[in-house]
Amino acid sequence: MRALDEHRAAALALAAPLPAVEVGLADALGMVLAEDVRADEPLPRWDNSAMDGYAVRRADVLTVPAVLRVVADLPAGSPDEPALEPGTAARIMTGAPVPPGADAVVPIEVTDAGTTTVEIRVAPEPAAHIRRAGEDAIPGDLVLAAGALLGPAHVAALASTCRSSALVHRRPRIAVVSTGDELVPPGTDLRRGQLPDSNSWLLAAAVTEAGAVAVRLGPVSDDPAALLELLHSLDADPSVDGVVTSGGVSMGAFDVVKAALADSPGVEFLPVAVQPGKPQGLGRLPGGTPIWTLPGNPVSSFASFEMFVRPALGRMRGLAAVERPTVTALADEGWRTPPGRAQLMPVRFVGDARVVPATGRGSGSHLVARLALAEGLAVVPAEVDEVVVGASVHVLKVT
Ligand SMILES: Nc1nc2c(c(=O)[nH]1)N[C@H]1C(S)=C(S)[C@@H](COP(=O)(O)OP(=O)(O)OC[C@H]3O[C@@H](n4cnc5c(N)ncnc54)[C@H](O)[C@@H]3O)O[C@H]1N2
Numbered sequence: 339m340r341a342l343d344e345h346r347a348a349a350l351a352l353a354a355p356l357p358a359v360e361v362g363l364a365d366a367l368g369m370v371l372a373e374d375v376r377a378d379e380p381l382p383r384w385d386n387s388a389m390d391g392y393a394v395r396r397a398d399v400l401t402v403p404a405v406l407r408v409v410a411d412l413p414a415g416s417p418d419e420p421a422l423e424p425g426t427a428a429r430i431m432t433g434a435p436v437p438p439g440a441d442a443v444v445p446i447e448v449t450d451a452g453t454t455t456v457e458i459r460v461a462p463e464p465a466a467h468i469r470r471a472g473e474d475a476i477p478g479d480l481v482l483a484a485g486a487l488l489g490p491a492h493v494a495a496l497a498s499t500c501r502s503s504a505l506v507h508r509r510p511r512i513a514v515v516s517t518g519d520e521l522v523p524p525g526t527d528l529r530r531g532q533l534p535d536s537n538s539w540l541l542a543a544a545v546t547e548a549g550a551v552a553v554r555l556g557p558v559s560d561d562p563a564a565l566l567e568l569l570h571s572l573d574a575d576p577s578v579d580g581v582v583t584s585g586g587v588s589m590g591a592f593d594v595v596k597a598a599l600a601d602s603p604g605v606e607f608l609p610v611a612v613q614p615g616k617p618q619g620l621g622r623l624p625g626g627t628p629i630w631t632l633p634g635n636p637v638s639s640f641a642s643f644e645m646f647v648r649p650a651l652g653r654m655r656g657l658a659a660v661e662r663p664t665v666t667a668l669a670d671e672g673w674r675t676p677p678g679r680a681q682l683m684p685v686r687f688v689g690d691a692r693v694v695p696a697t698g699r700g701s702g703s704h705l706v707a708r709l710a711l712a713e714g715l716a717v718v719p720a721e722v723d724e725v726v727v728g729a730s731v732h733v734l735k736v737t
């Protein structure tokens with residue numbers, strides 16, 4: 339059996355950052371920047387007022403009250419540049435460029451708010467309420483580094499540096515195929531032996547949540563030739579960056595994914611020392627498309643996606659940090675772990691840093707309804723045979 343970390347590394351090694359594309363700001367959220375963004379101009383561009391009030395020559399108002407003649411009206415956006423002579427002021431609004439000669443702004447609240455003359459009642463500090471050109475960034479400053487995941491503030495930074503688009507990594511487009519003759523689409527009446535296909539929905543949602551684009555196919559039948567044909571067509575489609583399958587990788591007589599890819603030298607199937615998620619496969623289809631073949635038990639599919647696929651999609655997106663955040667928590671209940679295998683126990687938090695199994699105490703890789711209670715996966719090393727009450731565990735946060 340291959341160790342969990344070794345298989346994680348092999349799964350991640352299938353992925354490389356996708357080529358960069360130019361996107362408009364409306365499409366930038368959630369993308370990963372593929373270039374450094376530097377300021378071309380000072381930010382702010384001009385010395386400007388931080389207050390609605392009056393731009394003044396401070397020397398005129400050191401003794402208050404002082405009355406000045408109002409020689410200009412400067413709303414935000416005003417291109418005017420009236421030179422302030424001694425004894426004059428400009429009415430100015432927040433954001434408007436400070437006129438030449440002015441060296442302080444007096445807020446309107448400490449004046450009589452006059453429009454022809456103004457009485458200044460409080461003497462300003464030097465440079466009071468003036469936002470300096472370049473105090474946010476000067477030309478050449480790094481504003482956003484390549485690899486940044488673009489959130490709302492990043493989009494604002496792009497807009498503020500006068501960019502209407504950005505170079506970002508393309509989102510991976512991932513085909514999701516679930517396999518099994520027993521599966522029917524959700525909503526179908528079940529005859530004995532059938533069950534609703536939940537994995538294709540699980541995995542498509544997980545792909546989307548990981549910032550990629552999911553193309554949900556399936557469930558497909560347990561016919562290896564038909565599956566192989568589907569996989570080859572996905573491999574030949576340049577818009578497909580990867581394939582994730584569920585089911586058909588274990589020891590059964592009808593394990594369709596294993597059978598379909600038996601003669602594909604680029605794909606290996608092997609047991610991984612982890613529970614759930616032991617039977618795994620991965621590699622490249624003949625055309626080079628990465629494929630991750632996950633086990634069919636729903637909890638196994640979920641945990642395998644977290645361990646093996648999600649980080650790879652992060653790398654394709656161009657992210658530098660592809661791991662989920664982990665926290666250390668205390669087990670509020672004890673549970674058994676499989677000997678010689680690492681365990682990925684779905685857990686929920688009870689209180690700040692205490693967890694209990696979310697799906698029950700057993701391995702429970704079929705407990706798909708209870709899986710929805712999971713807020714994390716406790717990653718218990720292979721050497722640990724039992725998690726006792728009060729033991730400290732590492733929890734990968736999945737919500
Ligand atoms: N003799 C052995 N049997 C099994 C072993 C083993 O080592 N020796 N491993 C067990 C483990 S562990 C797992 S995990 C499963 C994985 O098997 P497969 O990946 O081949 O998955 P299937 O047999 O296709 O399905 C397993 C289980 O999950 C249900 N399933 C499958 N697909 C879906 C879906 N899309 N939505 C909902 N549920 C799904 C399926 O009906 C089965 O109940 O093998 C064990 N057996």
Ligand code: MOO
Pocket residue numbers: 612613614615616617633635637638701703
């Ligand atoms: O690897 Mo299986 O996931 O133990 O049910």
